[in-house]
Amino acid sequence: MNIELLVKMANEISLFFASGSAPTQAARDVATHMKRFWEPRMRRQIVTYYEKGQGEGLNDLAREAVALLAAEARLSNSA
């Protein structure tokens, strides 16, 4: 899928939770939102993108959230 669009979507989700959630919770909330609403290939793609290039274009919170997804993916792959 168009990675620019996924990055844009991730950033927009982050903009909401950046203020909508308690600060300690925000990255987790963004990641949860992506898990609940994004089809796996969308998540896979943004994780791959992040892992390849440090997630250029992602805002800080989105990057943090994608990092969480990436960590989870690694965990489940190794499990």
Place this chain on the structure above:
Amino acid sequence: MFAIDYRDCGTPAPRDAGAPVTIDIDGKSVTVPEGTSVMRAASLAGIQVPKLCATDTLKAFGSCRLCLVEIEGRKGYPASCTTLVAPGMKIRTQSEKLAALRRGVLDLYLSDQPPAWAESPAKGHNELETVAKAVGLARTTYGPGRRRPAPVDDSNPYFVFDPQYCIVCSRCVRACDEVQGTFALTVQGRGYDSKIAASEGQPFLESECVSCGACVEACPTAALIEKSVIRLGEPQRAVITTCAYCGVGCSFEAETRGSGAATEVVRMVPNRDGDANHGHACVKGRFAYGYATHPDRQLKPLLRASIRDEWREASWEEAIAYAAGEIRRIQGKYGRDSVGGITSSRCSNEEAFLVQKLVRAAFGTNNVDTCARVCHSPTGYGLKSTLGESAGTQAFTSVARADVILVIGANPTDGHPVFASQIKRRLREGAKLIVIDPRVIDLVRSPHIAADIHLQLQPGTNVAMLNALAHVVVTEGLTKDDYVAERCEAPAYQRWKAFVAEERNSPETMAAITGVPAGLVRRAARLYATGGNGAIYYGLGVTEHSQGSTAVMGLANLAMATGNLGREGVGVNPLRGQNNVQGSCDMGSFPHEFTGYRHVSDSAVRTLFERDWGVQLPAEPGLRIPNMFEASLDGSFRALYVQGEDIVQSDPNTHHVTSALAAMECVIVQDLFLNETARFAHVFLPGSSFLEKDGTFTNAERRISRVRKVMPPRAGYEDWQVTMLLSEALGYPMRYTHPSEIMDEIARLTPTFAGVSYEKLDRLGSIQWPCNDAAPDGTPTMHVHQFVRGKGRFYVTEYVPTSERVNSRFPLILTTGRILSQYNVGAQTRRTDNVLWHAEDLLEIHPHDAEVRGIAEGDWVGMTSRAGETVLRARISDRIAPGVVYTTFHFPQTQANVVTTENSDWATNCPEYKVTAVQVVRVSQADAWRERTALERSLHETHARARDPAHA
């Protein structure tokens, strides 16, 4: 004339039923609530007092003097329609004196009728005839009539006004005022010269009349009568069903002649016992059903291997086998998740349920979505997050108890006309109105109605506006803290309060963004928070934004903070666009949710479905519609089953959609017509109209109503049967013999539907979910003692401007809407006489913007955005502010969505239809412009195919 099987009680039931009162009528004892008229009490006791000027949808008027009765101990002969019952009353409805008086009155009426009045097209349903029989007077004793003949007005495509039959009872005038609220009719002149006139004596079609038909139904004679009754004759049979147009979900009696395949609908009469509409309807539901028999209906399945080929007719067996074969072939080649389906908000609950079951159980993927994605998905997300349930909180009737009505991003008089009539009635009774809309919608100014405050904000700034309103509520101490303390999560409330109280959210600061003076915003906030019951109604002007979900949460925040939830007269209410938007969402049409909004990752829920359906179900969310398009363009999504939805016309950024569809290997379209999407289809399966099937629709108030088959399906199958055929061919047989069995399955698997059955629907008429052991008859008002979520949750709603901004290339903001006579993409209404009111989409442009571009009324203008360009005619209008242009999207030629972009709501991907930066220029040759855009489109599609090696 009212419905053929209706017993008219003459006057309405009292709104606030008082204590029971027992009276005696002709020796019969009757007990009725205080406030009931003697006429109504008699009718309830089975005694029909002769009447002409009374009917039970209108207030008693007391002008015809036919309904006189005798009351023991009272002098004279009071009119029973205007006399209210009192304890111990003894009434006589028949006596020689009464008979003589009534004969005298009727004699005068008949003397004004043409000699052959009894032969009028109203035939046996002419109330004059009923009364003549009752009083025993067949013809007038006077000489020829004194009334001057007047010409017949047949300008309206659906009904005629023939003044020779008019008895000037003013039922039509009162229906237009009281029921519809349009005030188009008057009685002109006096005495024998009095006559009914539309507007300033204009033909109906040119008058302010909106063709709702209330007057036609109220008319006791053949003066106002449907052309279809004149053409086809008196109806013989009535079937109660539900309108298939908008989310009001009006109940109708379909009156027909003939039987079997020869059944003809003579007219649609709104059901006076209908819980959503109480006997009212609009021009679409009442009159625009002709599309069902339009010659454009495609009644045979069609097939082709490539979208460049011509269609060829196929048998059902061949078409279904081909479709199933392709799905399996494509899954074999590209993987299980390379296919998906789209359920329709126009089809029934049972049909939406079956399509999502087909996708999840037979395709084995969660790639199912619904056209509600593009309209109200933010409603589901926003209301579920804050209140705990993805639906509006009230019944329509709740508006009758509202003191302050806040309408935001909705245009009820055009989009939800029958509910608009209920709003208008309440406003005439004195409720206050706040409108938040970039456009001066009709509610802002119309006969006998004016908005107290209109916040005419810039498109795309709803969240800024809601934050500014909340700022005032919080900083001026207008919150209901006790209510919040009892019902909502405290930490989130405190966070929200602190956030909205920040100076940057004040109306003064936000004025620069919204364009609305702060003083006006402050007044609106105070009015909503302190004016008594505050009720919010909103539409797509809230949801179809990049911050659609945030705005819905903003509305819920406001309502919670001011204690405006959980009783009659208040609430947060989405006005749903299509008839079954609520239902299709309820039915598990979203890729991440089963029925009743339960996430697919919830293993307990999944197990329930797996046991019932006998298959393993995927636990990950599937693709949403825009994601399907993206996945198609990257080659990982290759087949789509679309039931009853024209995504090419209705979805944004048409070029993107068509490229995505063109890249697919099998598109299966099931519809009434070869729509725009069918241009990209390989299999076409004929659909059935709402007249041709059984099922249920769920309207904007969560009301489940029955759709009943009036005639057999013209193409041989009801839509749910077609889905079954496909499922069977895929090796996953479904065994339902009637949609009621599908509803039983839904009830079995969905806690909020547990108590719903066809038997109960037949008994109660309709049911508002949740319906279960706790609420066996359904739930008109939600969140009564506590929020469904448990504690209500406030969300901080930071305003984030859309990335769609004006610049020197695209200096205007386009926003879109709809119009009364047309419906959605217009596939149905365009195929009816409704085109007489709206034959094309127009671009509304402010006089100032028009002038600097040299654009005059009616000129062709080209409109360009960064997504595409289209051409349409201009209408100069100051309903919109300078800098904003507005159009509707009912006609495919306009291709309004060619210009809308792929921007979407952050939470749900609901497209941002309401904000597109555009440039508008005058063009001399519409066709040349169109050809150019068509050329560009085909280049674009070629380009897309080139990107897709599998299809090269």
